[in-house]
Amino acid sequence: MSAKLATFMLIPDFESVTSIGFVRDADHSFDSAMQSMRMILEKNSLQSSSNHGQVTQDESDRRTGIFIMPGENIEGTMLEDLCLHIIKERKYIELIDHYIENIKKNELQTPSNLAKEKTQIYLASQRKIVHSIGLAAQKSYWDLTHPDLDELKDFIRKL
Secondary structure (H helix, E strand, C coil), X not given: CHHHHHHHCXXXXXXXXXXXXXXXXXXXXXXXXXXXHHHHHHHCCCCCCCCCCCEEECCCCCXXXXXXXXXXCCCCCCHHHHHHHCECCCHHHHHHHHHHHHHHHCCCCCCCCHHHHHHHHHHHCCCCCCCCHHHHHHCCCECCCCHHHHHHHHHHHHC
């Protein structure tokens, strides 16, 4: 990420960029992900709040912020965990869990990442199958008015 950011900062007229937001998965640790992002920004001479979801403004009025998925109050470590919270038809979760249990009962192999597995099962069960979370959003497969998205929406508004 640090090298990509450094390259991004070399684009002509980078000085005119007024807001930069970084959204990443927590992966194994929310705190480690936050610390990693702070170090990347510092290495590239960008200012950032030490708090998740907060936006700071530097002397040139550029706003910078970091958001760690799935958000502070949602259990999990990634975007897929957030998506599972905002499925419009909650019945899917019960059916997906039942499917996974049956796979395990039959001693069949399942993926090691349960959130990604559940998300892919959900996407594969839709009338028009899509293979990405973004395309699923375009097809309205997620409840984009769900309160669990408010923290992310507020972060984007602040930028």
